[in-house]
Amino acid sequence: MTEKTTKSYDFLFSVAPMLDWTDRHCRMFHRLMTRRGRLYTEMLTTGAILHGDRRRLLAFDGREHPVALQLGGSDPRDLAASAKIGEDFGYDEINLNVGCPSDRVKEGRFGACLMAEPALVAACVEAMKAAVRIPVTVKCRIGIDDQDPEAALDALARAVVAAGADALIVHARKAWLSGLSPKENRDIPPLDYDRVYRLKAAMPGVAVIINGGIGSLAEAKQHLLHVDGVMLGRAAYQEPWRLLGVDYELFGETSPCATMKDVFEAVMPYVERELAAGTRLHAITRHFVGAFHGVPGARAFRRHLAEHGVKAGAGVDVLRDAVALVGERSPAAVAA
Template sequence: MQINQLHRFAVAPMMDWTDRHCRVFHRLMSRRALLYTEMLTTGAIIHGDRARLLGFDASEHPLALQLGGSDPRDLATAAKIGEDFGYDEINLNVGCPSDRVKDGRFGACLMAEPALVAAGVEAMKREVKIPVTVKCRIGIDDQDPELALDALARGVIAAGADALIVHARKAWLNGLSPKENRDVPPLDYDRVYRLKAAMPDVPIIINGGIAGLAEARKHLAHVDGVMLGRAAYQEPWRLLAVDPELFGEAAPFTAMKDVFEAMIPYIERELAQGTRLHSIVRHVLGAFHGVPGARAFRRHLAENAVRPGAGANVLREAVALVEDRKPAAIAA
């Protein structure tokens, strides 16, 4: 199996966060990061408003569609729809621990049904030509991660999966809330490293609790790729260093203020189509973390972006409140 650079760095799929506006913002900071949609259920894609659910800006490539579901036929149908919309990858969610996901028989609960997951992967691979990947946990509840992760990994790879993304925590479906499942179960990066050592020809990407690119580089000594979640969203300035530090290429922009200026045309197009400014700029509040004026930037957006008719000038005014300095972590 060919291991390429596509999965070397990715921004994780995150419900309510990685929508199309967020992804356009992230793309302005890295040409190379692989971006993911929020998880979309097969039922929503097959029966819902596809243009609204699946539409994206051409600048977002490379872009993966994450699916939630367990019925192989529905997964195949939804994957084909995603391919026809122009997505670059289909990813199956076998890691989300929310109650809604568990009740629908998809997400992390599928760690207990590796044969069903493999059947879904096989069905999608028959239907599409683009890569099909799986995102999972190391196990759930009382499962032994040594056995559970191996069973899932070997099953989906035999079914044709092109890569495996592993959140290096268990998910406790009984006893912990979805929020607690992001922090409480201990991280076990070594378990993911052992999986890679056991499957050297399979692209293995690690996810979970990774705070920045310094940590990412350490993981890349053991696995093929790193997926950053909350750190990428809450402190998006970190993405400015992805291309130079992980790919040896120049960043699209070196300063956050330039990123926002480049984003203005997109915002103006969206506003003209009826999008509210708040829906776009709610994703940028962490952009100047640690820079004098960051609090004033956030306050200005919070108070003014929600107003009817708020325009791109609100963002420009907010950016003007920030000093021309890099965040402390970058400067260091």
């Protein structure tokens, strides 16, 4: 395998790993809107990878590159073994989750609770770096619970960078492990973008990517004045048409598809192949509901998929008929 090098430019734009959302069908859909954006899997635990159905969990379409595998775990040996498996499957990056605040994650001693154990996170990074030749990155919060974000983020960042981490992706909020649900942790703790900017200023040689509450490419451009990359989460998933502008606005290149209708024309062969392989139509089309937000016919599009896409044996014609209900006005124009 050819040795890979990582530059901060490689992380200029990415779509966040999101549980129950960024599966392989979602990523393939997103890839048709941006060639350059980096895509991430849902978080997969080391236990699932080491003991589960690896092909079902890890297989992806080669057109998804660049695509990163996000791991959840805290045992350095298990993480190293899982990272090597991910590399062998062809992933371009291994990312360690140090930001998820769910109870299940906390009980398993991984995710955001690891913000309190920077030495352990560093040991995990060091073990993964020794096992693979692709980049190893860390996604974290600015702190948890009563931690001081200045000290907590600095301690974690310096520990993992010393261990060899290739980049830091920082969700610019605290995670409150006591008192807030995972959903509340996505909105209630206040955003502190300046804290991430200060981290970058203090570590100029480290690739720092900012995440959390970023809703548009215009906002992304403002953040890029201070950090190396921007990661969009819910804005990319719930309003995927925003991704149509990524390659042109951020990379100065043409987009693979000019409109959402072009995207759907391009995705049809993929849907047909997946259906032939036994995938249910709804497993794919559930990621499409926000595609035409603000466009005439968007509600009819969603309703048609909701009513007909869930039926056993639903075929690609259901999707074609749904798209035909939508007008021609671009959602980007509606939002402008």
